[in-house]
Amino acid sequence: MTILLKSALDFDLIRRREITSGATWEQVLKKLGIKHERRSSGVLVALCVFHEEKTPSLHFWPSSGFKCHGCGVSYDMLGFVHLYTGGDEVFLVDFFADLPTLRWEHLNQLLLFREG
Numbered sequence: 001m002t003i004l005l006k007s008a009l010d011f012d013l014i015r016r017r018e019i020t021s022g023a024t025w026e027q028v029l030k031k032l033g034i035k036h037e038r039r040s041s042g043v044l045v046a047l048c049v050f051h052e053e054k055t056p057s058l059h060f061w062p063s064s065g066f067k068c069h070g071c072g073v074s075y076d077m078l079g080f081v082h083l084y085t086g087g088d089e090v091f092l093v094d095f096f097a098d099l100p101t102l103r104w105e106h107l108n109q110l111l112l113f114r115e116g
């Protein structure tokens, strides 16, 4: 089974990393309402959302991508959210901007605020 990515996902690599920077798989899966469990290795596993199965084949690696060992779909974090939601660029940017991550610019603002 091959899943083709829509042309809406034509970000370059730097832009892709910028958008998902600071986000964790746990936050992403929680926001999408996908049940998962954490293995001792730090890998998250879930029932695949792209094919039907009874034992979890969908693996998410910390600070890396995902892969389903059942249907073979694999990609990065941005690609996962795109495939799962079908969201376009605007949706994806909003999705990640909305996550409660502590980014450097936020931290700087916080420090400036406290100093002022």
Ligand SMILES: [Zn+2]
Residues within 6 Å of the ligand: 048, 049, 050, 051, 057, 068, 069, 070, 071, 072, 073
């Ligand atoms: Zn699958």
